[in-house]
Amino acid sequence: MTETLGAGSTIGILGGGQLGRMLSVAAARLGYRCHIYDPAPLPPAGHVAEKVVTAAWDDLRALQQFAASVDVITFEFENIPAATLDLLEPVCPIRPGRQALAVSQDRLTEKDFLRDLGLQTAPYAAVDTADELDAALLDIGTPSILKTRRLGYDGKGQARLQGAQDAAAAWDAMQGAPAILEGFVTFSHEVSVIAARGLSGEVAAYDPGENLHRDGILRETRVPARLTAAQRSDAVLMAARILNALDYVGVLGVELFVTAQGLVVNEIAPRVHNSGHWTQNGCAVDQFEQHIRAVVGLPLGDGGRYADVVMENLIGDDMDRVPDLMKARDVALHLYGKPERRAGRKMGHVNHIQRPKS
């Protein structure tokens, strides 16, 4: 079952954004080649990949050719259409597998899955009609948030409810899509665990990082996070439980709220994760290499950290700070080569390396 793809093999990556780009570089560092599949022309990953295929997610011919030209397929984002996966899967193994995607593509399925594993989540209820929203509000109360079950990203497809009077507008905002009402969780801060599971089932995790969001977008991840030793090991064990339940292969991100009642899962992402970028400068094996190792069947790195790091995203006009950041001490720059700057667009990140006090 643990058949390793040798160096020189080709990894197909669905999606050529910054995550695909950094996966491609990590693959090269181990002697693997990457082909990128992306509907958008000139994706950021294209500069560092052996080949780029520009074609739509429903381009039967392009998908089949792509699958036939690579040895394993992975992805940089979770919202790949199921029909696309249906076309690829008979031709080439996809790692992580369909189950992880099915769970994470649907907020309700994900919450049910987590609850069935015995993990805490925010209170939630399925909402398919305006009437169901009224019923769910009685149960969960306000403030709460109504989200479409599928295809949500960085705060899109969501409506906040301060009271029952907001129900009609919130339901309208869903435009008829199946939704989920989530209650709020009182938490002191958010952390995330970046963990990996190899083809032979071994699990490795990085130390949790502490996340700071602004306007629904991750701004900063600090490692180590403010956690007790017990919370730290809880966080890692929760990630391992999720990985094993999904028979997962690759890197997974788990966002957790730290509450007085323990750790509550916010969401999971079946891919390398923005909050794991600090590993590029804090660990011998970063999250991108760890993911590549997993999907080609190599042994995982142990996740050990040799430097503390504050990762900061460069979003939109943050790019104006790049000249100063270039001159700063112990600052590692990672720019994504995106030609156009836009408000809210992730253009790069920096890792501020924290030197040990001497």
Added chain:
Amino acid sequence: MTETLGAGSTIGILGGGQLGRMLSVAAARLGYRCHIYDPAPLPPAGHVAEKVVTAAWDDLRALQQFAASVDVITFEFENIPAATLDLLEPVCPIRPGRQALAVSQDRLTEKDFLRDLGLQTAPYAAVDTADELDAALLDIGTPSILKTRRLGYDGKGQARLQGAQDAAAAWDAMQGAPAILEGFVTFSHEVSVIAARGLSGEVAAYDPGENLHRDGILRETRVPARLTAAQRSDAVLMAARILNALDYVGVLGVELFVTAQGLVVNEIAPRVHNSGHWTQNGCAVDQFEQHIRAVVGLPLGDGGRYADVVMENLIGDDMDRVPDLMKARDVALHLYGKPERRAGRKMGHVNHIQRPKS
């Protein structure tokens, strides 16, 4: 004079081996694209570059097209034919410039250059005929080593002399090429300084590393090197003197012998250097990014080190150790994706990160 090439510009790299490959990755990390020019098909750098041109060093048309398609040209090795540079230079700036190449392509010119700068070298004499070899031997004595002035690499084109009786055979080994006789230097160990000079003339250096060779090939570089504070600053100042004298732009490697009479220059390499690979895991800005910053006119990183590192080359059958190295703690792998393993061939390197004692 310090015109910066903006992100999205294209850097042309002459040579697509492992150094070109790691330069290409570093360029991508800052948002630049790379085109590789190499006579050999499927060069290692090809997996991570936007474009690869496979053409000979004397292919007029290919060289001119290449130069016209990029914004600046740099190189990963010093033995590029002068005629090639003659074709490229009118079309596109080459950094570092011709003077650095002229000096380092000829062992005699290099030694004269260093001596004129007031730096110590091994004793040497020009040898163009068998008679001149006899005369040089009287001056320099034995043991000594006769080397062709041009195109030497990893111990090729060299003959050792244990006594005057070896003169005829040594001269024959040169096959009529102009040569240089070098005396031996008694040294305790070898170190190298990796230093950089920016387009506006600023200089930055990394801490010197200590090199261990076997069979004429670098095996290991350890940082920090065994040096006194005075030796360390001497080494860095010597590198700076060389950089300034050459009006250099980019990263340069300087190999130094540590002797009772001070530091003696062994040789200089006008490019990123194998003994600087440790910077990938010890510094926020590694030697590859530093070189890219210099050639596009960005400010240099300060060279600060946040972790001690032992860099070990993986040569030929050392690759058998990769599975074990993958499981080791704090070991960062860098494999070059070369399809064929050969004795003496550099296949990759590992950085053993030295954790601070806690």
